[in-house]
Amino acid sequence: MRFELQAECPLTGSRAGLLHTAHSIIETPVFMPVGTQATVKGLPQRWLEEDLDARILLANTYHLFLRPGHELIRQLGGLHGFMSWPRSILTDSGGFQVFSLSGLRKITEEGVLFHSHLDGDAHLFTPESTVDVQLAFGSDILMALDECPAYPAAFETAGNAMRRTVRWARAAASHFRTRERESEFASSLFPIVQGSMYPDLRAECARELVALDLPGYAVGGLSVGEPRDVSLEVAALTLPLLPREKPRYVMGVGMPEELAQYVARGADMMDCVLPSRNARNGCLFTSTGRVLIKQARYREDPSPLDPVCSCYTCRTFSRAYLRHLFQAGEMLFSTLATLHNLRHYLDTMRQIRQSILIGAFPAYLAKAGSASAL
């Protein structure tokens, strides 16, 4: 993997770059659609490629480890072969999902013991085993196992989780280095900065992880229940502590109007289930604000969802038809809505990137800020 910085904004922390992996060249900043179970819910792979020109997807280690299992996926050509996705894939470490299981898991220095939400079977995730699972997936970018405390976390709890995250990252990195040779293509391991909402803990974590000299870094522990301005603040103080010449990934954010905010603070990569989940629930993001499609005002509305969007949904169907599909519980609604919401996110990121490349990001940010009340 190689990260090529193309432009940096002199007034903000934003940067534009190219992330070269074995499977694609990713233009950054980038928003990664989430394909939890080796599918972006409702979206055919060729739409991700042809309609969205997505260069990288995120898939979830926890879900795919349980079903269909990493050995099956390895046997069928890794995730790329299994799901017929030729471009890049990033997998999380499973930590975030496992820590969300609360009652069902137990953390020790060795790793996390948890019970499957599918059949109750016990499994152990260790820093080493989650590397092995992700290598079986053939991921381009692997995430190191981290401990992600809930919000709010006491300083001591957050500190302990952060220090364990650092020890696990060291173990993961060391294991990854012995195993990566066996891989068919070059992949990269990113560790995750934790520390809850405490600046000192974030700084300590960043310092320890940077010392590992890994090819990219993530900011985790956000979107765990804290107010949105706190997430942004924590990202703002953590991102500058990560190496300038390496990609920085802020995990699990955010709303469309927040994308530029994170980029302004130095984020190169982001992911979130919001665009796809909201789409399925009938909440659509447009250039003039949110559309809750079930509202009666759209019943006879012949206009496209977003007149300035050029996705298939907006080019082809009226709000009235989309509302009908939603009200009738038709599957096609989810497909068309997900396509649009992801297009909105990806187009937003492309606009942000363009503005950075031409030196106009501060103006973009000002405009986006004034529009974010929408």
Next chain:
Amino acid sequence: MRFELQAECPLTGSRAGLLHTAHSIIETPVFMPVGTQATVKGLPQRWLEEDLDARILLANTYHLFLRPGHELIRQLGGLHGFMSWPRSILTDSGGFQVFSLSGLRKITEEGVLFHSHLDGDAHLFTPESTVDVQLAFGSDILMALDECPAYPAAFETAGNAMRRTVRWARAAASHFRTRERESEFASSLFPIVQGSMYPDLRAECARELVALDLPGYAVGGLSVGEPRDVSLEVAALTLPLLPREKPRYVMGVGMPEELAQYVARGADMMDCVLPSRNARNGCLFTSTGRVLIKQARYREDPSPLDPVCSCYTCRTFSRAYLRHLFQAGEMLFSTLATLHNLRHYLDTMRQIRQSILIGAFPAYLAKAGSASAL
């Protein structure tokens, strides 16, 4: 509408033709995908056009009358505009759905009084009103309201229903003739031959309806619970009673291996929810028989669903991946499976049509018959 007979098989009743409507040229024999609520469940319209090359869809008057309503659809450009489908549309009369409501409806000479399954509201379908509703839809082919008795029906019950169907067809035809001038484009009304499984009643019904000199004829009252060989037998004795120079539509059949059987008896048009409904339930039709995708034998199967099928699903994904999507309850399964099953039906019909055009249908039929044990 104009029906052009291109070839007739000298040994069977099969024919190949072109049905010219205001919105497309339909190659017959044709299988029409069912788009009940103005969407073929799970399939984007552009796939119906580009991947399947479907020339005509069926939509259901009962469902669309209740939601979103025919006046709304008229206002939004008819069904073609509303659902963005530029090719032909056939709508049923609503009779079949209303008669399936059993406890919720009451039949009089005037029409059928029924209660909506959505909100319990009372509505009346008359031969005239269902023509008006379908004209509001802008359907290319409208079906006349019929009375479809359940199976088995006593001779007297079946006779009464058949005679009412004839009277309603006369009323519908007369009403249609006064209203069709107001239409923006040429549409056609087809009446439906009833008579349950009684040859005499079918013959009487056919004779009376043929006297109305309408542009096409349907055989209804099949797939109401009778054995499959009985459906075929009733179609076999009814189809030859319908005008040679007009299209003949057998409603609601059948299994893939039955398509050629119906064509051999003179059917030009067919529709059925089987390919799409079975797809969603994980039952896939292939050139070598049915695949029940949930079976453990497909767990590690890297081969395409049907190696001789060139649909997107078969070109792109393995049985193992499709099984994973099905087991994980992922929406994409339904989309990919429906695409394949409909492609299988449409390709089967295209093969049948080719064999008729080149004079090889009897050989095709013999081969299909020997393969139908699959």
